[in-house]
Amino acid sequence: MEREVLGVHKGENCPQRIVTCEYCEFPLPAIDLFKHQEVCGNRTELCHMCSRYIRLRERDVHESRCNGGTNIIAESSRNTSPAERDHHDAPRRQPHEASRKRLLFTIAITGVAVLFGSLIFQKKAEHSQMP
Structure with missing residues (x-):
C-alpha cells in the first residue's frame, strides 16, 4: 500500500482509528x-434554562429553541421529526478545554504509574536473580 493511501486510510477510513x-x-x-x-x-x-432533562442527542436543537419556560414534562424522542433526530448536518460541539486537560492529566498519571510499576x-x- 502506498504511503499516501495508507495515510488516508489511517486518518479517515480505518475502522480502528480513534474518534x-x-x-x-x-x-x-x-x-x-x-x-x-x-x-x-x-x-x-x-x-x-427550563429545568427539563434533555437527551444529549437533542441538546443542540433544544438549546436553539429553549426560551427558559418551566414546563417540566420531558418530550419523547419519538415525538421529534426524523430530521431532528438525524441532525448529521448540525455542527459538532467543540470539545471543552477542561475535558482535554482532564484527559491529558489522566494519561500523565497513568504514564507515571506505569513507570513506577516497571521500576519496582x-x-x-x-x-x-541474586543467589
Missing part, C-alpha cells in the same frame, strides 16, 4: 462509535 464521541468526548475506535453514541446520546442532562518490577526481578 471522539460527540456527546461525552470519549475516544474510541471508529467501528464502535455508532453503538456508543446510540447509548450515550440517550443520556440526559438538566437544562438550566525491575528491582524485584533483580533481587530474585
Whole structure:
C-alpha cells in the first residue's frame, strides 16, 4: 500500500482509528462509535434554562429553541421529526478545554504509574536473580 493511501486510510477510513464521541468526548475506535453514541446520546442532562432533562442527542436543537419556560414534562424522542433526530448536518460541539486537560492529566498519571510499576518490577526481578 502506498504511503499516501495508507495515510488516508489511517486518518479517515480505518475502522480502528480513534474518534471522539460527540456527546461525552470519549475516544474510541471508529467501528464502535455508532453503538456508543446510540447509548450515550440517550443520556440526559438538566437544562438550566427550563429545568427539563434533555437527551444529549437533542441538546443542540433544544438549546436553539429553549426560551427558559418551566414546563417540566420531558418530550419523547419519538415525538421529534426524523430530521431532528438525524441532525448529521448540525455542527459538532467543540470539545471543552477542561475535558482535554482532564484527559491529558489522566494519561500523565497513568504514564507515571506505569513507570513506577516497571521500576519496582525491575528491582524485584533483580533481587530474585541474586543467589
